[in-house]
Amino acid sequence: MRIAVxxxxxxxxxxxxxxxxxxxxLERLGHEVFFPxxxxxxxxxxxxxxxxxxxxxxxxxxVKTFQPILxxxxxxxxxxxxxxxxxxxxxxxxxxxxxGDQKLANRAAIIAENTYDLPLLxxxxxxxxxxxxxxxxxxxYHPTCHSMRITKxxxxxxxxxxxxxxxxxxPLPDAEQCCGFGGTFSLKYPEVSSALVSEKARAVASTxxxxxxxxxxxxxMNISGRMSRLGIATQPLHxxxxxxxxxxxxxxxxxxxxxxxxxxxx
Amino acid sequence: MxxxxxxxxxxxxxxETFRDGSRRMVGNDQLRANLRNATETIRSKRDARAxxxxxxxxxxxxGAAIKRYSxxxxxxxxxxxxxxxxxxxxxxxxxxxxxxxxxxxxxxVARHQVDEVVKVKSMATQEIGLNxxxxxxGIQAVETDLAELIVQxxxxxxSHVVVPAIHRNRSEVRDxxxxxxxxxxxxxxxxxxxxxxxxxxHLREKFLNAKVxxxxxxxxxxxxxxxxxYESEGNGRMCLTLPEVLISIVGIEKVIPTWQxxxxxxxxxxxxxxxxxxxxxxxxWTGVTPGDGPQEFHLILLDNGRTTVLADxxxxxALACIRCGACMNICPVYRMVGxxxxxxxxxxxxxxxxxxxxxGAFEDGDPSATLPFASTLCGACYDVCPVKIDIPSxxxxxxxxxxxxxxxxxxxxxxxxxxxxxxxxxxRRLGAAEALLPLGRAxxxxxxxxxxxxxxxxxxxxxxxxxxxxxxxxxxxxxxREKAER
Numbered sequence: 001m002r003i004a005v006x007x008x009x010x011x012x013x014x015x016x017x018x019x020x021x022x023x024x025x026l027e028r029l030g031h032e033v034f035f036p037x038x039x040x041x042x043x044x045x046x047x048x049x050x051x052x053x054x055x056x057x058x059x060x061x062x063v064k065t066f067q068p069i070l071x072x073x074x075x076x077x078x079x080x081x082x083x084x085x086x087x088x089x090x091x092x093x094x095x096x097x098x099x100g101d102q103k104l105a106n107r108a109a110i111i112a113e114n115t116y117d118l119p120l121l122x123x124x125x126x127x128x129x130x131x132x133x134x135x136x137x138x139x140x141y142h143p144t145c146h147s148m149r150i151t152k153x154x155x156x157x158x159x160x161x162x163x164x165x166x167x168x169x170x171p172l173p174d175a176e177q178c179c180g181f182g183g184t185f186s187l188k189y190p191e192v193s194s195a196l197v198s199e200k201a202r203a204v205a206s207t208x209x210x211x212x213x214x215x216x217x218x219x220x221m222n223i224s225g226r227m228s229r230l231g232i233a234t235q236p237l238h239x240x241x242x243x244x245x246x247x248x249x250x251x252x253x254x255x256x257x258x259x260x261x262x263x264x265x266x
Numbered sequence: 267m268x269x270x271x272x273x274x275x276x277x278x279x280x281x282e283t284f285r286d287g288s289r290r291m292v293g294n295d296q297l298r299a300n301l302r303n304a305t306e307t308i309r310s311k312r313d314a315r316a317x318x319x320x321x322x323x324x325x326x327x328x329g330a331a332i333k334r335y336s337x338x339x340x341x342x343x344x345x346x347x348x349x350x351x352x353x354x355x356x357x358x359x360x361x362x363x364x365x366x367x368x369x370x371x372x373x374x375v376a377r378h379q380v381d382e383v384v385k386v387k388s389m390a391t392q393e394i395g396l397n398x399x400x401x402x403x404g405i406q407a408v409e410t411d412l413a414e415l416i417v418q419x420x421x422x423x424x425s426h427v428v429v430p431a432i433h434r435n436r437s438e439v440r441d442x443x444x445x446x447x448x449x450x451x452x453x454x455x456x457x458x459x460x461x462x463x464x465x466x467x468h469l470r471e472k473f474l475n476a477k478v479x480x481x482x483x484x485x486x487x488x489x490x491x492x493x494x495x496y497e498s499e500g501n502g503r504m505c506l507t508l509p510e511v512l513i514s515i516v517g518i519e520k521v522i523p524t525w526q527x528x529x530x531x532x533x534x535x536x537x538x539x540x541x542x543x544x545x546x547x548x549x550x551w552t553g554v555t556p557g558d559g560p561q562e563f564h565l566i567l568l569d570n571g572r573t574t575v576l577a578d579x580x581x582x583x584a585l586a587c588i589r590c591g592a593c594m595n596i597c598p599v600y601r602m603v604g605x606x607x608x609x610x611x612x613x614x615x616x617x618x619x620x621x622x623x624x625x626g627a628f629e630d631g632d633p634s635a636t637l638p639f640a641s642t643l644c645g646a647c648y649d650v651c652p653v654k655i656d657i658p659s660x661x662x663x664x665x666x667x668x669x670x671x672x673x674x675x676x677x678x679x680x681x682x683x684x685x686x687x688x689x690x691x692x693x694r695r696l697g698a699a700e701a702l703l704p705l706g707r708a709x710x711x712x713x714x715x716x717x718x719x720x721x722x723x724x725x726x727x728x729x730x731x732x733x734x735x736x737x738x739x740x741x742x743x744x745x746x747r748e749k750a751e752r
Contacts, residue, residue: 013696013700017736020743048643050639050669061691148645191289191292194729195602221733
C-alpha cells in the first residue's frame with residue numbers, strides 16, 4: 001500500500017519518535033510511506049479554543065497538502081495521534097462549512113474518510129493485528145479521550161498490544177478518565193488541570209509498569225510532565241514505538257532531551 | 267459552603283467566574299472526597315442499569331428523537347397542552363421571565379393567605395429564585411426533598427441537579443439538622459437512618475398543614491394535559507395530593523406529544539439519573555378531579571430565555587436535556603470542583619452550555635461567557651447523555667461565539683492564536699520555526715527537562731515539566747533519510 005503520513009505539528013517538532021516509529025513500522029510491513037512536505041497542523045488547538053478564523057488557513061493547508069489522495073496518489077493517510085485524527089475527521093469540514101467555504105469542506109470530508117489513526121489503519125484498513133513486534137517490558141495503556149470517543153478506535157490498541165511478544169500489559173485504574181490536558185484548558189484552568197493529571201499520574205504509578213503507552217503524545221506529554229515532577233519512574237511511550245520494535249531491532253530509548261526521565265521530588 | 271459572590275445577580279449566574287470558583291473549590295479535599303465517592307457510586311449503578319437494558323441504544327435514540335420532534339413543534343404542542351389543561355379544569359399562565367413567573371405564583375399564594383408553602387424539588391423554581399422571592403415577601407417555601415432540605419437549611423446552593431447535597435457528608439448534615447430542628451427532634455448521631463427519620467418528623471408536620479404546594483414537572487403531555495414528577499422519597503406525592511392548591515412551574519421545553527412518548531423517559535431517566543431501573547414514585551396529575559387531590563391547579567409555563575435558545579439551530583439542542591445529571595457524574599472537571607464552581611443552578615457540562623445560552627452571555631467580562639471553556643472536551647458527557655446532546659460540539663461553538671464577540675481580546679489569547687496560526691499554516695513556515703527549537707535545549711536541565719517557561723505556558727510548568735526539544739525534527743529526519751538514499 002501507498003500510505004501518506006501526517007506527522008502532526010507536535011509529532012514533527014517535539015515528539016518525532018512517534019512519526020519515525022510509524023514510518024519504521026509501516027515500511028517493515030512492506031508498505032511505501034510518503035511524507036508530503038507542505039504539511040503543518042490540523043488546526044485542532046485553534047478550533048477548540050474558539051478561533052475558527054485562525055484555524056481556516058491551517059485547514060486549507062492540510063487539504064492542499066493531502067489533496068493528491070483525491071486522485072488516488074495514496075491508498076490511505078495515517079496519523080499517530082487520536083486527537084489530531086479526530087480533528088481531521090470531525091472538525092475540519094465543519095469549520096470550513098461554517099465559514100462559508102463549501103468546496104473546501106467537501107474536500108476535507110473526503111480526505112477525512114481516507115485518514116486513519118495508526119491503530120485503526122493497522123486493524124481495520126490493513127487487517128493486521130500481529131505486527132511482529134517484540135517489546136520485553138511491562139506497560140500500561142491510557143486510551144486517550146479523543147481516540148476513544150471521537151476517532152472510535154475501540155479495542156484496536158489493546159488487540160495490537162496483546163500480540164506483542166514479550167510485553168506485559170498491566171490494566172490502568174480509571175483508564176477512561178481524562179488526563180486533564182484539554183489543550184488550552186490546561187493553561188486557562190491550570191489548578192483543575194493539575195488536579196486531574198495528578199490523579200492520572202498516581203493511577204499510572206499504581207500499576208508499577210515500566211512504560212505508559214498511549215496513542216497520542218499530547219496526553220503523554222501532560223501525564224509524563226506531571227510524573228516527572230512527582231518523581232514517578234514510569235516512562236511515556238507512543239503505541240507506534242512499542243509496535244516498531246522487533247527481536248532483530250528492539251526498542252531503543254531516545255537520547256536524553258527527547259523523552260523525560262525521572263528525577264527526585266520537586 | 268455557600269459561594270461568596272460579590273454580586274448576587276441571578277440563580278443562573280451568581281457573579282463569579284468559573285476560574286475563580288474552580289480555584290476556590292479545587293483545594294477542598296473533603297469536598298473532592300465526597301464528590302468522588304458519590305459520583306463513582308452513581309456512575310457504576312448507571313453503567314450496570316444501561317448494560318442490562320438490552321435496547322439501551324434504541325431507547326437513547328427514541329428519547330433523542332422525541333425531544334427533537336417536540337422542540338421542532340414546540341409552539342403547536344404548547345397550545346395543545348394549554349387547551350387540554352384548561353379543559354381538565356386547570357389554569358394556565360405564561361411567564362416570559364423569572365420575575366413574571368414568581369409574581370404569578372406569589373399572587374396565587376397571597377390570595378390564599380398562607381405564610382408557608384411546601385415544595386417538590388424543582389430546577390425551574392431554583393432557576394427563577396422562587397424561594398428567595400417568596401422569603402422577601404414573608405412566605406416560607408419549604409423544600410421537602412431530603413437533599414434539597416439539607417441545602418435549604420444549610421443556607422447553601424445545590425451542587426448537582428439530581429443530588430443537590432452531593433457535596434455534603436453525614437456529619438455536616440447532622441450539624442445542619444441540629445441547628446434547625448425543634449427541641450426533641452434534634453439528631454443524636456450522624457447515623458443516616460436517624461437523620462432521615464428526624465427529617466421525616468420535621469416534614470410530616472409541614473405536609474399535613476400545607477394549603478399550597480409548588481412543584482415543577484419532568485414532562486408535560488400535550489394531548490392529555492397530564493404532568494409528571496419522578497421522585498424517590500414520596501415527598502413529591504405528599505405535596506401533589508394533600509394540599510388544596512397546586513402550582514406547577516415548568517420550563518416550556520418539557521412538553522412531549524403523547525403518553526406513548528413518556529414511556530421512553532420512564533426507562534431512560536431513572537437509569538441515567540440514579541442508576542435505578544425505576545424510580546420509587548412516579549406521579550401523574552391531570553387538571554382537577556372533584557373530591558380527590560388539589561381542587562385548584564395552576565400551570566405556569568416558563569420561558570426565561572428558552573425561546574431565544576430555541577431560535578439557535580445548534581445551541582437549541584441543550585433544551586433536549588431531561589435533567590438526569592449523568593453528564594455531571596461522568597465529568598472529570600465537575601468531579602474535581604463540584605457544582606458550586608460553575609456559579610449557576612445548572613452546573614457541569616450541561617450547565618456550561620445551557621447557562622450562557624439562557625442568559626445570552628457571550629461578551630467578554632460576563633462570567634457566564636467563560637463557562638464553555640470549563641471543559642477538557644473529553645467527550646464523556648456526550649457518550650453518557652440519554653438524549654444524545656452533543657455537548658462537546660456545542661461547547662466549541664459557544665467558545666467561537668465568545669471569541670467573536672471580543673471575549674479574551676485583552677488577555678493575549680487572540681495574539682497568541684494569530685501568531686501560531688501564521689507559523690502553522692505551511693510546512694515551510696513550521697520547518698523554519700522548528701530550526702529555532704534547539705534553542706529550547708539551552709533552558710533544559712542536564713536531564714533534558716524544562717521546569718519553567720514564560721506566559722502563556724508558565725501555568726503549565728507550575729505543576730509539570732516539559733521535555734526539552736529533540737535534536738532533530740521529524741521533517742529533518744525524513745530529509746536526511748531521503749538524501750542518504752539518493
